[in-house]
Amino acid sequence: MNQLFRILIGALFLTSCGEKEGASPENKQPIVTLESERISVEPFVFKLKATVVDDSEQLDYLWELNDQVLDEDGEEIELALEPEEVHSIHLTVSDGDNQTEASLDLDLQSKQVIIDLSTTYQTIDGFGGAGPAIPFYFSPDPNRYGKGRGYWDDAWLDLMIDDWGATIFRDDISPGFEAIEGEYDVDGMTPLFPRDESNNQIPSTNTFYDGKDTPVGPIGTQLSTKAMYAKGLNEKLQSKGEELKYIMSVWTPPAWMKTNEDHMKGSLAEEHFGDFADFIRDYLKEFIALSGVTPYAISIQNEPNLEHPEWTFGCSYTGDNYNTVLKLVKERLVADGINVRIMGPETVRFLERMTTIMDPVFADPVAHTYMDIMATHSYAGDGITIESGSASEWGQLYDYSQKGGEKPLWMTETEENGGWEGAFNAGKRIFSALKFGKVSAWLWWSVGAPDWETNTRNGFTKNGQTSDERPKYWTSKNFYRFIRPGAVQVASELDHEQVGVVAFHHPGNETLTLVFINDSSNDQLIRLTGNEGFENGFKVYQTSEDSNCEEVAGVSDGGSYIILEANSIYTLQSN
DSSP: OOOEEEEEEEEOOOOBOOOOSOOOSSSOOOEEEEEEEEEETTTEEEEEEEEEEOSOSOOEEEEEETTEEOSOOSSEEEEEEOSSSEEEEEEEEEOSSOEEEEEEEEEOOOEEEEEEEEEEEEEOOEEEEESOSSOTTSOOOTTTOOBTTTTBOHHHHIIIIIIIOOOEEEEEOOGGGGSBTTBOOTTOOOOSSSBOTTSOBOOOOOOOOOGGGSOSOOOOOOHHHHHHHHHHHHHHHHHTTOOOEEEEEOSOOOGGGBTTSSSSSOBBOGGGHHHHHHHHHHHHHHHHHHHSOOOSEEESOSSTTSOOOTTSOOOBOOHHHHHHHHHHHHHHHHHTTOOOEEEEEEESTTHHHHHHHHHHHHHOHHHHHHOOEEEEEOBOTTSSSBOOOOHHHHHHHHHHHTTTSOOOEEEEEOOOOSHHHHHHHHHHHHHHHHHTSOOSEEEESOOOOOTTOOOTTSOSSBTTBOOTTOTHHHHHHHHHTTSOTTOEEEEEEEOOTTEEEEEEEETTTTEEEEEEEEOSSSOEEEEEEOOTTOTTOEEEEEEETTEEEEEEEEEOTTOOEEEEOSSEEEEEEEO
């Protein structure tokens, strides 16, 4: 059905005139400051207040609206104004001998946004992030968290799922499961390095480290602990009637499978391609048995062509080798009846790095059918620097990802700085990926941060709770909480360089969700008209430097107008 949903938007501008000249030295002119305050929307009621400095005790006030004298007196009045007009307010203040004039304009004109429900784009799979309250690559805190061997508790699950709205959680596939060839251990920790100074294999170890002294290098803890987390998440989401999408990425194969026999850098040795496919199959079998959760998707290698430096695990692939291993892994899973999707290639630098891995996959009709989800990371070429991606870059990446057939595009890892600037940027980045990249999922890197973590780039929470230093939690919530899995992006247009809108219709929930970002320094007025099927009003949630995704005055049943404050993110959801 072809439905047009019209929204009008315009800036509220105030301009004022100063006092006129001509007062005598003996009796100075009044000094007048004129201010306005919006009292309500629909009807638009404004309070006009004059602040006067004058020696006289007796002052006369003459108010005019659009050149018409008002039957009002006094330094303060209230006016109900019609929208879609520029209203000129003029005030003359006299002390009997001299007078001063002041004026301001209230611009209630608007621009038009059109939401077309008949033009649809991607379907949302969900939003989320990596890891529990304490990331798995740090030591746990059993005294703080009572579940998962000290990595999370029920309050964490409530925060992530009930409040934030996350449904996708990302984890690594731990090489510690088979640190020594042929020896499987669901409780095996990932060793820091594969061999000691005498070139002897370092066995799996359960050594924990204290807080900030945790070595940077191991990614992940025991398979058994990860399975506990997935089980807890699944039970929580099932209690709400929702689906968990638990996804996994390989950072490094077991070191003995690699050309350099090291978890850092190196490549998967060709003679171990089959061993690696067996490793993935066996890992998933154990994980499913322990957790009762079948992972939604796996990635055979995180950032396969980055050449990771010493600060994290990695494994480099050529496009041809990636293509070969992809087919081997998928065929092992299918043969054993493990119904898990393959996502990839999880490259950085948008299209530039993705093509070197995916061109051989796209050229292979078998491998292309095995790749279920296209996945990217929103970093620069070094894998560290945050990179947002322009509208055109996102568009190019989406177009490439659809080469040879329609596949969902996910953004599965990136980070953002703390403070309000980082938080506002986080919202704008999600917006651009949804609007222009047509992504179906957005995931942040480590969602949690321990209490000793001072770098606010790390984590969206601190010590299992929201953090004033990390308001990026709230700007993310404007999307995570309200754009639910199954929602479909519909066409939206807005003729304003600094205000953006993205819209989603959820057929199952029968809701329309609009997210606005006002990146301007002025308040903006929007008007909703022609909203057939959604006339019962909208609840409105605002995030700004002073507001943490808080419900504000909504659009009432049959109403049309709402004002977006400067430098804010707003979510409107139909009642």
